[in-house]
Amino acid sequence: MNGLRRAGAGCILVFAALLAGSEEHGPGTAGATPADCQRAKFRVVVDVGHTVGVPGAMSARGVPEYTFNLRLGEEIRQALLAAGFDKAVLLVVAQPPPLGLVERARRANNGAADIFLSIHHDSVPDYLLETWEYNGQQNHFSDRFQGYAIFVSNDNADRAGSRKFASLLGRELQTRGLHYTPHYTLPLMKGRRRELVDAEAGVYRFDQLVVLRDTRMAAVLLEAGSIINRQEELELAGPDRRSQVSAAITAAVENFCALRSRQRTNGTVERLSRPSAPVHPVGAILPALAR
Ligand SMILES: [Zn+2]
Numbered sequence: 001m002n003g004l005r006r007a008g009a010g011c012i013l014v015f016a017a018l019l020a021g022s023e024e025h026g027p028g029t030a031g032a033t034p035a036d037c038q039r040a041k042f043r044v045v046v047d048v049g050h051t052v053g054v055p056g057a058m059s060a061r062g063v064p065e066y067t068f069n070l071r072l073g074e075e076i077r078q079a080l081l082a083a084g085f086d087k088a089v090l091l092v093v094a095q096p097p098p099l100g101l102v103e104r105a106r107r108a109n110n111g112a113a114d115i116f117l118s119i120h121h122d123s124v125p126d127y128l129l130e131t132w133e134y135n136g137q138q139n140h141f142s143d144r145f146q147g148y149a150i151f152v153s154n155d156n157a158d159r160a161g162s163r164k165f166a167s168l169l170g171r172e173l174q175t176r177g178l179h180y181t182p183h184y185t186l187p188l189m190k191g192r193r194r195e196l197v198d199a200e201a202g203v204y205r206f207d208q209l210v211v212l213r214d215t216r217m218a219a220v221l222l223e224a225g226s227i228i229n230r231q232e233e234l235e236l237a238g239p240d241r242r243s244q245v246s247a248a249i250t251a252a253v254e255n256f257c258a259l260r261s262r263q264r265t266n267g268t269v270e271r272l273s274r275p276s277a278p279v280h281p282v283g284a285i286l287p288a289l290a291r
Contacts, residue, residue, distance in 0.1 A: 036265075037257035039084035044253055045113040046080070047091040047104055047211060048073040049120040049221075054096040057123035059227035060141035061134050063237075068121040068227055072242050076119065079246035080253060098210070105214035114260065115165060115253060116215045121236060122149060122181070122223040125192060129228070146232040147181035148173055148245075150203045151194070151221040153212035161218035163197070165256045169220060170201025172248035172255075181226065218256065222249075 049069045050056035056065030073090050080088035091107060093100045108116045122145075129140040150170055152162040170180065180202025184194040194204035206212070212219045224245055227233045235241045 034254055034258050036259075036261040037254060038261060039254075039257065040086045042085055042087065042115075042253070042257045043111060043113045044080055044085055044088040044115045044117065045091050045108045045111065046073045046076050046088065047108070047116060047118040048093075049118055051094055051096050051100060053094075057121065057227060058140070059121075059233050060132075060139055060230045061233060062137060062139050063227070063233075065121045065123070065227060068224070068236060069119045072121075072224055072236075072245060073119045075242045076117075076246045076249050079250045083250050083254065085250075085253065085257075101210040102214065104211050108215050108217065108219075113215075113217050115256065116211070116217055116219040117249065118211050118219075118221040120221060120223050122226040123228040124226075125189070128188070132230075140228065141230050142226075142228050143230055145181045145183040146226050146229045147179045148202060148225055149181055149184060149223040150201065151206040151209060151212065151223070152197070152203060153207045153209055153219070154205060155207045155213040156219050157216040158218050161256075161260075162212070162220060163203070164259070165218045165252060166203040166220045167198050167201040168255050169222065169249060169252040170198060170203055172251045173245070174201070175251075176244045176248050178225075178244060178248070 048066070050064075050066040052066060055067070056069070058064060059068070070092070073092075077088050077090045089111070091104060093103055093107075095103055104118075105116075124142045124145065128142050128144065130142060131138055132141055133139070148170075150166045152159075152166045156162045173180075182196070182202075183189060184192070184204050185196050186193070194206055197203050197205045206221070209221060212221055222245075225232050225236045225241070227236055
């Protein structure tokens with residue numbers, strides 16, 4: 001997870017303790033085929049995590065997370081466009097948290113997105129950082145963990161859809177030889193431990209994330225890998241890894257789009273897992289936000 005860095009710019013931290021909850025599974029993909037998906041009408045929002053001014057984690061070689069997020073986000077959008085998802089958009093927000101997070105969710109909701117996918121790159125909590133010298137500069141690193149991680153919120157209005165898309169995405173990433181990091185389940189993560197809700201696909205539950213909680217469509221946050229890990233940073237900086245991730249996302253979107261089309265045809269779309277989507281006044285989220 002992207003820890004609070006030396007500059008104090010955190011990714012997904014400083015939240016309340018893990019909430020226990022029951023596991024839910026969305027509907028299966030059985031019966032849905034790619035032909036069921038109306039790609040040109042399907043709206044995917046690719047959210048570039050963090051901002052220029054508050055760029056998130058710092059990599060082992062001193063590159064801000066935002067740089068990785070933007071580069072990968074642009075490539076994902078291009079892959080979606082090439083696959084016929086003409087309404088795929090890149091969401092870049094200048095306003096820092098917490099208002100910027102509210103803005104991201106608002107723009108996805110106003111745009112009637114079918115999928116909201118937030119792109120991030122991972123780090124570790126400060127107490128796990130080690131020091132090394134790179135290019136004559138002191139930098140921090142941690143080679144303990146590597147791999148992607150996917151997060152969903154049980155408070156999202158489309159909980160079942162979020163779970164389903166997250167699981168589809170995890171499986172597509174693994175099909176391409178990528179692996180998720182299990183370290184969010186470890187005691188050393190302390191208050192940042194997360195419940196692993198899909199142990200095959202690498203999907204964790206993180207209810208309080210504003211961009212997942214306040215969006216009203218299937219919403220997933222992807223940590224594409226760890227940029228604080230010196231080897232994985234090199235991989236994440238290269239075109240092959242971006243290409244793998246973009247292809248996995250495109251395949252997962254295709255599958256989810258087909259599934260949703262089939263469900264709509266059959267009248268079996270599972271929507272709200274609770275009575276209504278919440279409205280969170282900004283003041284209520286301020287204490288909970290660090291990203
Ligand atoms: Zn981040």
